[in-house]
Amino acid sequence: MTELLLLALGASLVNNFVLTNFLGLCPFVGVSRRFEAAAGMALATLFVLTIASGLSYTLWHWVLQPLGLEYLRTIVFILLIAGVVQFTELMVRATSPLLHQVLGIFLPLITTNCAVLGVALLNVDRQHGLLESLVFGASAGAGFGLALLLFAALRERLETADVPAAFRGAPIALVTAGLMALAFMGFAGLGAR
Amino acid sequence: MSIEVVLVACAVAFALALALGLALGWAASRLTPATGRLVEQIDALLPQTQCGQCLYPGCRPYAAAIANGEADINRCPPGGEATVRALAALLDREAQPLDPQYGASKGAVVAWIDEERCIGCARCLPACPVDAIVGAARYTHTVISAQCTGCELCLPPCPVDCIVLRPAPAASWRASLHRAA
Amino acid sequence: MARNDFPAGLVLDAHKAQALREPVVEVPPPRYVALALDQGSGSEAEPVVPVGASVRLGTIVARPSDPFAAVLHAPVSGRVAAIEVRETAAAGGLGRCMVIENDGGDTRDEALQPCLDYAATPPDELIARLREAGIAGLGGAAFPTATKLATARERDARRLLLNGAECEPWICCDDALMRSSAGDVVLGAKILMHALAAESCVIAIEDDKPEAIAAVGTAARDLGASVTVTAIPAVYPQGAERQLVTTIFGDEVPARGLPADIGVTCQNVSTAAAVARWARTGEPCTSRVVTVTGSGVARPRNVLARIGTPLSALIEAAGGYRGEPLRLITGGNMTGRAAPSDELGLTKAMNCVLAATFADLDARLVAQELPCIRCGDCATVCPAALLPQQLHRAALAGDAAGLLRFGIWDCIDCGCCDFVCPSQIPLAWRFREARRDLRAQEAAAEKAAAARERFERRERRLQDAAAAEQCVLDAVRQQARANAGTPATPPTDRAE
Numbered sequence: 001m002t003e004l005l006l007l008a009l010g011a012s013l014v015n016n017f018v019l020t021n022f023l024g025l026c027p028f029v030g031v032s033r034r035f036e037a038a039a040g041m042a043l044a045t046l047f048v049l050t051i052a053s054g055l056s057y058t059l060w061h062w063v064l065q066p067l068g069l070e071y072l073r074t075i076v077f078i079l080l081i082a083g084v085v086q087f088t089e090l091m092v093r094a095t096s097p098l099l100h101q102v103l104g105i106f107l108p109l110i111t112t113n114c115a116v117l118g119v120a121l122l123n124v125d126r127q128h129g130l131l132e133s134l135v136f137g138a139s140a141g142a143g144f145g146l147a148l149l150l151f152a153a154l155r156e157r158l159e160t161a162d163v164p165a166a167f168r169g170a171p172i173a174l175v176t177a178g179l180m181a182l183a184f185m186g187f188a189g190l191g192a193r
Numbered sequence: 194m195s196i197e198v199v200l201v202a203c204a205v206a207f208a209l210a211l212a213l214g215l216a217l218g219w220a221a222s223r224l225t226p227a228t229g230r231l232v233e234q235i236d237a238l239l240p241q242t243q244c245g246q247c248l249y250p251g252c253r254p255y256a257a258a259i260a261n262g263e264a265d266i267n268r269c270p271p272g273g274e275a276t277v278r279a280l281a282a283l284l285d286r287e288a289q290p291l292d293p294q295y296g297a298s299k300g301a302v303v304a305w306i307d308e309e310r311c312i313g314c315a316r317c318l319p320a321c322p323v324d325a326i327v328g329a330a331r332y333t334h335t336v337i338s339a340q341c342t343g344c345e346l347c348l349p350p351c352p353v354d355c356i357v358l359r360p361a362p363a364a365s366w367r368a369s370l371h372r373a374a
Numbered sequence: 375m376a377r378n379d380f381p382a383g384l385v386l387d388a389h390k391a392q393a394l395r396e397p398v399v400e401v402p403p404p405r406y407v408a409l410a411l412d413q414g415s416g417s418e419a420e421p422v423v424p425v426g427a428s429v430r431l432g433t434i435v436a437r438p439s440d441p442f443a444a445v446l447h448a449p450v451s452g453r454v455a456a457i458e459v460r461e462t463a464a465a466g467g468l469g470r471c472m473v474i475e476n477d478g479g480d481t482r483d484e485a486l487q488p489c490l491d492y493a494a495t496p497p498d499e500l501i502a503r504l505r506e507a508g509i510a511g512l513g514g515a516a517f518p519t520a521t522k523l524a525t526a527r528e529r530d531a532r533r534l535l536l537n538g539a540e541c542e543p544w545i546c547c548d549d550a551l552m553r554s555s556a557g558d559v560v561l562g563a564k565i566l567m568h569a570l571a572a573e574s575c576v577i578a579i580e581d582d583k584p585e586a587i588a589a590v591g592t593a594a595r596d597l598g599a600s601v602t603v604t605a606i607p608a609v610y611p612q613g614a615e616r617q618l619v620t621t622i623f624g625d626e627v628p629a630r631g632l633p634a635d636i637g638v639t640c641q642n643v644s645t646a647a648a649v650a651r652w653a654r655t656g657e658p659c660t661s662r663v664v665t666v667t668g669s670g671v672a673r674p675r676n677v678l679a680r681i682g683t684p685l686s687a688l689i690e691a692a693g694g695y696r697g698e699p700l701r702l703i704t705g706g707n708m709t710g711r712a713a714p715s716d717e718l719g720l721t722k723a724m725n726c727v728l729a730a731t732f733a734d735l736d737a738r739l740v741a742q743e744l745p746c747i748r749c750g751d752c753a754t755v756c757p758a759a760l761l762p763q764q765l766h767r768a769a770l771a772g773d774a775a776g777l778l779r780f781g782i783w784d785c786i787d788c789g790c791c792d793f794v795c796p797s798q799i800p801l802a803w804r805f806r807e808a809r810r811d812l813r814a815q816e817a818a819a820e821k822a823a824a825a826r827e828r829f830e831r832r833e834r835r836l837q838d839a840a841a842a843e844q845c846v847l848d849a850v851r852q853q854a855r856a857n858a859g860t861p862a863t864p865p866t867d868r869a870e
Binding site: 033034037059063064067068069072075076079080082083086087090091093094095096097098100101102 | 198201202205206209210213216217220221224225226227228230231234260283284285
């Protein structure tokens with residue numbers, strides 16, 4: 001139990017996928033202009049990460065390893081992630097067409113989110129079991145969501161702040177992201193023994 | 194690396210792709226997109242003049258076109274910049290200026306029938322999409338200003354050109370003073 | 375003593391002592407009065423006498439077109455000289471006014487009747503007579519008292535609260551009135567209690583007015599009225615209606631609601647005194663006590679003047695101008711409005727004429743506002759417990775949802791946040807603009823929804839008409855087919 005908690009803490013805060021490992025930056029910057037859109041994206045990514053983690057472990061343990069096809073993991077995992085993302089897109093379109101419109105191209109781009117593939121491959125590297133894979137995936141998703149929501153809230157404030165003309169838009173957003181990454185460095189060593 | 198291993202690898206990849214494809218196909222047939230709600234949300238932001246200046250036969254078809262991605266959000270002159278901004282906020286897009294190809298924003302206007310010249314032909318009555326013109330054949334017609342949306346659809350059918358557009362009546366003369374200033 | 379501590383607001387320099395040293399003096403009725411048809415509440419009243427008509431003191435000269443404006447009476451006897459657009463205190467600086475030339479006689483209209491036996495008058499009749507008497511809120515809003523009482527009766531609001539707080543700096547007309555006419559205040563309370571079928575009444579007075587508290591307390595004892603005089607801490611804006619209700623009764627007035635919704639009716643003490651004066655003498659609302667003050671007048675004091683008196687006459691009564699004031703403000707320094715000139719006529723809503731210099735206004739005439747530094751001082755002082763910082767951000771972004779979420783409609787426009795902002799951001803003005811834009815948006819959305827409904831109804835009507843036509847056509851065709859099948863009828867019949 002403690003191991004799982006520490007794993008969760010690590011994946012969400014200490015080694016936050018966006019702010020510490022710098023993965024998944026495309027949706028991080030692309031969808032964070034409005035808080036509602038960011039919330040939708042955070043949920044979608046959390047969903048994808050958890051399901052993809054579990055399914056990729058299952059496929060690894062029951063198909064790839066027994067058949068000695070470990071070298072196929074990248075392709076197979078990408079296939080799986082693409083399928084899960086497409087399923088997520090169908091769900092989003094059915095429940096909230098507005099969110100689907102707002103997220104636009106970024107929804108299918110979760111497939112290319114290196115954080116998702118990263119989590120799947122890390123599960124393999126660290127030889128996590130099924131439960132650990134799921135917890136790792138979910139925590140990574142939660143950490144991604146947290147970073148995304150915080151960033152979106154800050155960007156909404158930046159819209160009406162008195163920013164110098166040269167910095168308006170993307171530049172000040174990236175400076176903010178950098179400062180957030182610095183802040184998250186404060187979690188380093190948390191849970192270490 | 195023997196041929197069997199390669200074949201097994203290809204078979205696994207192919208089987209996975211097939212399984213995913215079938216699963217997604219089944220899911221797609223069960224999960225129908227609820228575009229109706231989105232169209233309603235967009236329609237709620239449009240001014241409901243039903244004028245057709247956006248080249249769609251009414252506000253709801255234009256809303257549906259925006260939902261489908263066929264039309265851009267800056268085609269509505271009666272809505273003006275305010276509507277473009279509201280749509281941009283809803284759909285998280287950039288707020289562009291009004292497309293001049295579809296007309297210019299005229300501000301709040303209402304139609305006014307010059308009763309001296311009206312011949313009571315009743316051709317403007319069916320043209321009004323909100324039934325704001327009162328009248329009958331051989332009786333003078335008049336526009337109910339409070340219900341006129343300024344869509345201008347009554348102007349072409351009039352054979353004596355007795356309908357003009359005027360600024361919408363303000364709540365008080367003081368407001369029109371503000372507007373003039 | 376006060377029941378609740380006032381959690382926010384500002385303790386401001388009162389600037390009232392000088393004006394209170396002089397007794398209340400009556401300004402002689404001027405040669406002409408300029409009666410603004412918009413006295414500050416509701417839309418413009420409609421004149422009911424033509425130009426050239428002869429009127430007496432108390433003749434009804436204009437009637438309101440909605441229940442938010444009061445009946446207007448002639449404050450002098452004479453002739454209606456003109457009904458024209460002149461400078462007024464209304465937004466935009468112009469308004470229609472009725473100018474009446476004073477014939478100097480002060481002849482009363484015979485129709486004026488006192489109501490000495492108010493206790494025997496049924497409340498509905500009493501309220502109707504108060505409506506005819508044009509009594510309006512003299513605390514600055516000029517809201518028709520009869521409308522307020524009618525709403526209170528509808529919602530069974532039986533707790534009467536008389537507002538003698540007068541928290542805004544410079545204004546001290548209520549204080550002067552309470553000291554000199556405490557009897558009228560208490561009599562007014564009794565009459566209002568009868569109109570509302572109220573069991574009790576609380577008169578709230580700020581604790582920096584000990585003479586007024588004593589005077590009203592004595593009058594209450596002498597008249598045997600069941601009124602309680604409560605002293606409250608002298609904090610601005612303690613006298614704001616919603617805040618005062620919360621301080622005295624502990625309940626909050628709901629957002630966009632009225633005190634009547636929680637069973638409270640709030641009236642200003644001057645309004646109560648006006649009700650009493652009407653009951654005693656039949657005199658309608660044709661005069662009021664005004665504070666004429668500021669460093670720009672020679673002898674600040676309170677004056678009793680007729681409605682419509684030009685402000686210049688009021689300044690004369692206060693010793694004339696001293697130097698050149700920066701602004702002539704109607705109201706206090708926190709919520710008052712700059713007057714375009716001193717030719718405006720006094721309205722029922724004007725409780726103060728402030729000839730202010732730069733120093734009087736604690737003015738910070740800065741050309742540019744600076745960015746918000748997130749100090750949070752604005753939130754500390756907000757009496758409605760709002761977050762002006764967030765409202766400001768939402769107002770700048772045009773974020774209607776954000777404005778509503780942070781309570782823009784709970785803002786009482788007191789100006790405290792504006793006053794303390796170190797970046798000198800004009801917060802009160804910005805929120806006023808935001809509310810104006812929200813109202814315009816709501817109106818546009820309502821209009822669009824109505825248009826959509828008419829359009830859809832029309833579509834249905836056309837469809838039904840087309841369907842009915844189709845039915846008829848089908849029936850005719852069927853009939854024709856049936857006729858073709860039967861033995862031929864004589865052609866002549868068919869031709870008919």
